[in-house]
Amino acid sequence: MFNKKIGYILVIALAAGLGLLAAQHWLAPAPSKAALPQTRAVTLFPQSREVPAFSLRQSDGTQLTAGELKGHWTLVFLGFTSCPDVCPTTLAELAQAQKQWTALPESIRPRLLFVSVDPERDDPAKVGEYAHAFHPDTLAATADVPALENFAKSLGFVFIKVPGKHFDENPRDYSMDHSSGIAVLDPQGRQAGLIRAPLDPVAIAADMLALTDASSEGARTSP
Structure with a gap:
């Protein structure tokens, strides 16, 4: 009887261990293919x-969704x-x-995406005109x-x-307090990091070039 109980305990422990390994395999995020x-x-x-689904209105009138930022x-x-x-200081530094x-x-x-949090005074066209004055490639949107x-x-x-x-x-006499950080999204549209002030344009450029190169290398070497 004693040996049989020990056997049952071992079987249950083994099953629990296998279940834990399976859960770790299926639930854990997949590792990055490129360091x-x-x-x-x-x-x-x-x-x-992961960034939940969103829909913003771009300066050209088209919708900007999460899928548009992938790649x-x-x-x-x-x-x-x-x-x-x-805002003007940050956009000027990012333009560098x-x-x-x-x-x-x-x-x-x-890419750089500037999103106005003041839709009452900033329609999409105005946001675009403002952002493009710093750099023409900047994506501009609001909602x-x-x-x-x-x-x-x-x-x-x-x-x-x-x-x-x-x-x-x-009623238009107001300002907007907002976070000054910069979110960093990876080519899968997930938030991978953050940039905080004070900004260093040279370091930001070097980081983004290195991250882009690493992702491109990973895409070339993946099966």
Whole structure:
């Protein structure tokens, strides 16, 4: 009887162990096929995070969805066109980085997406005119507030309207407080990392070029 009980215990333990291994195999994220390089400006996450489905309106009137960003490393920055300091400074610094990767083929060239969180004053065309003044390749978009809130939250960002002194008399007298970080999306459209201020355009450009090269090499060597 004692030996039989021991046998039952061993069988149950073995089954539990096999079940755990199976769960780890099926539930654990698949490892990257190409090791990512060390970065200076980009803080890479231990594991890329899925970005929920979203839909934004681009400056040319077309919809921008998650699928549109696949195939490229993408930087995402939230702001608004009436921003007095952070937004123009950030876009100017990012434009310096963008100039460093313009020689890459368009099919793999990193992208910058500027999203206005002030749709009341920033229609898609205005957002595009503003962003393209810094660099013509910048993607520009906005959406209604609920869609923007969901998009921002999915990236770990926030924004809020801050009424001005004359808001009661003029409802357009307000500013927008928003996260100043830059989300880094990988070619699968997942959030792979974050860039925080102060920005170093040279380091950002070097990181994005290295990440793009690593992804391209991984695509060439994958079976």
